[in-house]
Amino acid sequence: MSLCLAERALGPVAVPRQITLEEWDEAYERAGSLEPRDAGYGGLLGRHVRSGNTRLARLQFDNSFAALKLWNFLLTEEDRLRQARLAGKTLIGAMKDLGTVPVIACAYPDLVAFYPDGAWWLPCLLEDNAGLLAIADRLGVDESFCPVRAMLGAFVSGEHFPRPDLLVCSVGATCDDFSAIAQRVEGLGHPVLWWELPQRREPEPGEKAALLPGGARAGAGQVAFVQAELARVITGFTMQCNVKLTDRMLAASIHQANKVRSCLAELRRAVFTAGLAPLPALELLVAEMLALHYCSDRAETLVVLEELLATVRERTGRGVGFHGRDAVRVFWVNPVADLKAMNLLEECGGRICGTDYLFTHALDQIPDDIPPLEALARVALADPMAGTAQERAQRIQRDMRAFGSEALIISRIPGASHCALEGEVIREIVTAAGNCPVLEIEVPSVCDPLQGTLRTRLEALVETVRNQRKER
Amino acid sequence: MDSPGTALRRGKKIIFTSPFVPAEWIAAHGLVPWRMTSGGSAFCGGSGAPPVSVESGVCAYMRGFINEAVSDPQVLGVVLVTTCDQMRRGADLINLRTKVPCFLMNVPSTCGTPEVSALYAAELERLGRFCVTLGGKRVEPERLVSILLEYDINRRMVLARQNDLSAGDFARELQFFGENGKVRDENFAGLACGRPYAGSVPVGFIGGPLTARQFDLFDVFADHGAEVVFNGTESGERAFPARLDLRRIKEDPTGVLTEAYFRAIPDVFQRPNSGIFAWMEKAVRSRQVRGVVFVRHLWCDKWHAEAERFRAALEVPLLDIELDGGRMNERVRNRIGAFMEGLR
Ligand code: SF4
Ligand code: SF4
Numbered sequence: 001m002s003l004c005l006a007e008r009a010l011g012p013v014a015v016p017r018q019i020t021l022e023e024w025d026e027a028y029e030r031a032g033s034l035e036p037r038d039a040g041y042g043g044l045l046g047r048h049v050r051s052g053n054t055r056l057a058r059l060q061f062d063n064s065f066a067a068l069k070l071w072n073f074l075l076t077e078e079d080r081l082r083q084a085r086l087a088g089k090t091l092i093g094a095m096k097d098l099g100t101v102p103v104i105a106c107a108y109p110d111l112v113a114f115y116p117d118g119a120w121w122l123p124c125l126l127e128d129n130a131g132l133l134a135i136a137d138r139l140g141v142d143e144s145f146c147p148v149r150a151m152l153g154a155f156v157s158g159e160h161f162p163r164p165d166l167l168v169c170s171v172g173a174t175c176d177d178f179s180a181i182a183q184r185v186e187g188l189g190h191p192v193l194w195w196e197l198p199q200r201r202e203p204e205p206g207e208k209a210a211l212l213p214g215g216a217r218a219g220a221g222q223v224a225f226v227q228a229e230l231a232r233v234i235t236g237f238t239m240q241c242n243v244k245l246t247d248r249m250l251a252a253s254i255h256q257a258n259k260v261r262s263c264l265a266e267l268r269r270a271v272f273t274a275g276l277a278p279l280p281a282l283e284l285l286v287a288e289m290l291a292l293h294y295c296s297d298r299a300e301t302l303v304v305l306e307e308l309l310a311t312v313r314e315r316t317g318r319g320v321g322f323h324g325r326d327a328v329r330v331f332w333v334n335p336v337a338d339l340k341a342m343n344l345l346e347e348c349g350g351r352i353c354g355t356d357y358l359f360t361h362a363l364d365q366i367p368d369d370i371p372p373l374e375a376l377a378r379v380a381l382a383d384p385m386a387g388t389a390q391e392r393a394q395r396i397q398r399d400m401r402a403f404g405s406e407a408l409i410i411s412r413i414p415g416a417s418h419c420a421l422e423g424e425v426i427r428e429i430v431t432a433a434g435n436c437p438v439l440e441i442e443v444p445s446v447c448d449p450l451q452g453t454l455r456t457r458l459e460a461l462v463e464t465v466r467n468q469r470k471e472r
Numbered sequence: 473m474d475s476p477g478t479a480l481r482r483g484k485k486i487i488f489t490s491p492f493v494p495a496e497w498i499a500a501h502g503l504v505p506w507r508m509t510s511g512g513s514a515f516c517g518g519s520g521a522p523p524v525s526v527e528s529g530v531c532a533y534m535r536g537f538i539n540e541a542v543s544d545p546q547v548l549g550v551v552l553v554t555t556c557d558q559m560r561r562g563a564d565l566i567n568l569r570t571k572v573p574c575f576l577m578n579v580p581s582t583c584g585t586p587e588v589s590a591l592y593a594a595e596l597e598r599l600g601r602f603c604v605t606l607g608g609k610r611v612e613p614e615r616l617v618s619i620l621l622e623y624d625i626n627r628r629m630v631l632a633r634q635n636d637l638s639a640g641d642f643a644r645e646l647q648f649f650g651e652n653g654k655v656r657d658e659n660f661a662g663l664a665c666g667r668p669y670a671g672s673v674p675v676g677f678i679g680g681p682l683t684a685r686q687f688d689l690f691d692v693f694a695d696h697g698a699e700v701v702f703n704g705t706e707s708g709e710r711a712f713p714a715r716l717d718l719r720r721i722k723e724d725p726t727g728v729l730t731e732a733y734f735r736a737i738p739d740v741f742q743r744p745n746s747g748i749f750a751w752m753e754k755a756v757r758s759r760q761v762r763g764v765v766f767v768r769h770l771w772c773d774k775w776h777a778e779a780e781r782f783r784a785a786l787e788v789p790l791l792d793i794e795l796d797g798g799r800m801n802e803r804v805r806n807r808i809g810a811f812m813e814g815l816r
Contacts, residue, residue, distance in 0.1 A: 424525075
């Protein structure tokens with residue numbers, strides 16, 4: 001059944017609304033089997049709450065089928081991984097690089113990559129009722145670390161993803177929290193293939209410059225170095241599955257990755273630049289996350305994103321959307337440890353028009369006119385975390401101009417090694433450049449106790465922008 | 473080569489704190505290498521706002537070092553390394569808020585492949601160019617050899633004093649060497665009186681860097697009847713480079729420095745970091761310590777995360793001390809007392 005028919009059958013779905021999980025489940029049951037194309041992971045959202053994701057019960061969701069599919073796809077990754085294991089596939093636990101290693105893994109017929117890093121969200125989704133943070137605490141990794149410490153708990157409990165056949169982790173110009181915790185994971189008996197990602201630097205005099213996706217530059221020598229490091233990763237994969245990777249296979253994988261990235265780029269552009277927000281912030285955040293590792297099924301990721309894009313286009317065409325035309329256009333920096341914060345921004349009169357969730361390099365197109373491994377080396381070096389906070393601020397400013405953002409929110413992640421100082425640099429540069437209000441907030445994994453304060457601060461930001469509009 | 477005194481008057485100090493920056497390489501470029509141990513007094517230097525003004529979530533050692541380094545009246549440039557995220561961000565703040573030239577040196581976290589050794593060696597070349605842009609000289613092979621030899625000899629001389637000095641005095645001696653590249657001859661005899669008495673309890677230290685004020689820790693332990701028989705902090709002998717391979721200095725100086733520094737100094741940031749565990753286990757065995765003191769700074773993730781692994785790896789008790797910038801508080805003193813009581 002087509003999306004439109006299904007929407008007509010459900011009535012309220014045709015009008016974009018944010019609904020609770022209960023409302024979704026009621027609507028779903030009323031609609032019976034009307035879910036469009038069931039790829040094996042569809043169904044009631046409520047089932048995810050029953051399996052422990054209790055935070056979902058406190059969120060507001062987009063009422064489109066495309067969004068339902070997005071959520072169901074995201075929340076069934078563990079099932080897919082277990083099926084892949086049963087089907088004899090090799091599971092690669094990619095760690096930290098966010099977006100590069102899975103492109104390599106996808107080039108092999110029988111490798112499936114996922115990010116154990118995804119456990120970052122578990123303290124939020126599970127409202128820590130699985131005790132992952134308590135396990136980390138017992139191992140001496142306390143709340144002075146960012147939420148990625150839940151990954152340590154997940155490795156110990158063995159309950160949130162299957163044990164990977166091989167762990168691959170980038171180190172060097174990465175955050176301290178992850179590097180420290182990945183070392184602890186290795187210390188628990190999970191061998192890690194470490195590869196080096198150096199701090200990005202400008203070319204030295206006489207050295208050729210390499211342009212990176214996203215606009216930064218690096219010395220050609222650095223690109224060659226990272227290329228050699230990725231070649232070591234490939235050797236590790238080849239030893240795991242006994243398949244030799246060719247340039248052609250890698251180029252084909254890059255081509256598929258770029259399809260996902262272009263679809264997502266179009267989705268972001270369409271959402272950020274529309275007069276009325278055609279998709280809420282929360283669903284767009286989830287969509288962006290799919291670009292990292294495709295939730296262990298790249299072909300289906302593209303289907304999910306294309307359906308979202310179709311919904312967004314359809315809504316924009318009809319001139320319908322969320323939050324009213326006067327919603328304040330906010331650029332958001334860093335992922336939020338509590339997904340609820342995205343809803344909260346909208347309740348306070350804001351909407352997301354631009355993001356840097358620390359993985360912009362996973363969204364940019366991968367060059368396809370240079371040797372494929374070199375292209376991936378350039379992507380890895382484009383990681384915002386591998387460069388300076390100044391460079392990150394410059395890109396934020398550029399994107400803010402492109403998307404017409406009116407305010408900047410820097411969302412600090414509790415315990416994260418980079419946040420305190422990086423936030424300072426970004427705030428100072430953006431503030432110095434113009435009349436754009438900047439707000440720094442800290443969002444813990446469950447922000448309920450702070451909700452009042454957060455709301456007041458977000459409302460004040462929205463008010464400031466509205467006053468500025470009047471003055472113009 | 474300028475004497476340190478002449479060079480300092482011209483403001484030629486290249487200030488760093490990481491043990492992975494070879495002082496002799498900077499000296500060979502005609503500038504004054506100054507391995508600064510943060511004083512740790514006020515954690516901000518000079519007049520006006522310090523570049524690192526935030527406290528929450530920020531390693532106090534990094535904050536103190538950067539604020540003191542950029543406000544040193546003789547600073548010509550600062551060298552930071554990429555071994556921790558906090559230092560990388562510190563470099564951002566130096567560049568944003570000061571005019572002090574800052575060189576961020578890539579010190580790889582992985583070791584064991586020829587590629588990362590080559591990367592470190594290439595970074596030395598880049599550091600050399602940085603020195604030249606600040607008015608340093610290009611390296612002349614003859615001068616380089618004599619400087620490398622001089623440092624190598626002085627380093628052995630200072631290390632040889634370990635058995636004649638108390639742990640606190642030895643740490644101060646190492647600090648002097650880090651700043652001046654030579655031993656403190658004139659005071660040597662006087663310092664030698666600090667040796668512990670017979671019957672004291674041997675303990676070892678492992679951990680991150682200590683500020684000069686935190687050297688008091690050694691004295692507190694001595695007051696409780698401890699003899700600190702190894703200093704595996706970043707301020708101690710653990711962070712000393714290996715002996716230089718004198719046979720290869722002429723044809724491959726950066727290769728020799730890479731071997732002695734990058735490949736020889738064990739540290740917690742390395743992946744995997746089995747080298748530092750091996751270093752500690754060997755030190756514990758050979759010096760027959762009865763307890764190990766693990767020191768780390770608040771918000772230093774790389775050391776913090778390993779505390780429990782160190783504890784598990786040891787057959788003797790471990791005391792985990794978290795330092796938060798200032799002097800030791802009463803609580804830490806009491807814990808030290810209780811720990812030493814338990815070792816007797
Ligand atoms: S939130 Fe920041 S510190 Fe934590 S794992 Fe992610 S990048 Fe690292
Ligand atoms: S103590 Fe830790 S956080 Fe501080 S500068 Fe050293 S390694 Fe970095």
